[in-house]
Amino acid sequence: MRSKAQFMTHPIHxxxxxxxxxxxxxxxxFDIAGVVMDWPRAWTTGAYLSIAAVVTGLIAGVPGFIDYLYVIPPNSSAKQRALQHMVVNVTALVLVAIGWAFRDWSSLKPQVVAIILEVLGLCIVTYGGFLGGTLVYRNQIGVDHRYANAGxxxxxxxxxxxxxxxxxDGANELQAGQMMLIRVGNKDRRLVLARTGEGYAAFDDHCTHKGGSLAGGILTGCTVTCPWHGSQFCVKNGSVQAGPAEKPIGIYRLEESGGQVLLTLPS
Ligand code: FES
Structure with missing residues (x-):
């Protein structure tokens, strides 16, 4: 689904x-090179680079945290993975920051412990990158993958x-085959309003397999396809038309009155 923290539709994180x-x-x-070659300029550069790493890491984390809160489907496998991604990366930055305590304050020369913590931080953040890649390439977080004519x-x-x-509001702007994500009060409650050739339908945004966002899926006729592993559901009665999902999705009551579409809010 599309990122909330974006610049001209490009995710910032x-x-x-x-x-x-x-x-x-x-x-x-630079720290290793400086210590091995007894080269003060190199370890001084290493000291400033470690500060830059922590500061830019915290800045980069802000748009990621916004997408964690508002984009990643709640109660999904991606939400757990994103939490791991965040904890792992913050841990890496904390280790590098702790390393500052193991430098000589006048010369900035690092002790072996500081270098070990930096290398550890690098290894850990690499694993964080693996998790982040999975969030993008498998869970399609921040990927705008709308199909043709999705609007x-x-x-x-x-x-x-x-x-x-x-x-x-705006339900009438939907064309047949298009969907809208609806957040209800508490942001963890997300529904989808779909317009099919047979009228409107409202259903849970939560795929019953691993929590993929159906608003980011594909609507064909009265069938919505989950973007994560391809489960298909009937948007009229919520039944599973194709797995791996086994349980139906929740559907909600709609009425059309006075040119408006009225959704009965779930309990
Ligand atoms: S999350 Fe796996 S098919 Fe929807």
């Missing part, structure tokens, strides 16, 4: 992570009490 990755690699390289990405936040019928 992957644009920024190149900086801490480069600094995390270069800092121990522009649409999201709406609505409020209301359970059982209340709420008008969905």
């Amino acid at each position: 992957p644009m920024l992570i190149a900086f801490p990755m480069a600094f995390l690699f270069a800092a121990p390289a 522009k990405w649409r999201e709406l936040e609505i409020e209301g009490r359970p059982g209340e019928a709420v008008a969905i």
Whole structure:
């Protein structure tokens, strides 16, 4: 699904992570070279690079955290993976920061412990990159992969009490075959409004296999296909039409009245 922290539709997080990755690699390289060759300029450079690594890592983490909160489907395998990704990367930065305590403050020469912590941080952040790659290439987080004629990405936040019928702004702008993501009050509750050739349908955004976002899937006729592993569901009754999902998705009541589409909010 599309990133929330974006610049001209490009996710910002992957644009920024190149900086801490480069600094995390270069800092121990300069420190090791400086100590081995007794070259103060090299370890001084290593000291500044380690500071740059931590600062740019924290900056790069901000858009990633926004996407963690607002883009990654709740209660999904990707949410767990993203949490691991965050913990692993923060751990790497903390280790590098702890390494600053093991430098001579006047010459900036690192002790062996500082270099070990930097190398450890580099190894750990590499694993964090593996997790981040899985989030993009497998879970398609931040990937705008809409199919032909899907229209522009649409999201709406609505409020209301359970059982209340709420008008969905912009529902009439949907063409047959298009969908809209609806966040209900608590941002963890996400539904999809779909327009099919047979009318509107509302259903859970949560694929019952591993929690893929169905709003980012493909709507063909009355069937929605999950973008993660291809499960298919009937949007009219929620039934599974193709696995690996085994359980149906929740569907919600809609009415059309006075030219508006009214959604009855779930409990
Ligand atoms: S999460 Fe696996 S098919 Fe939807």
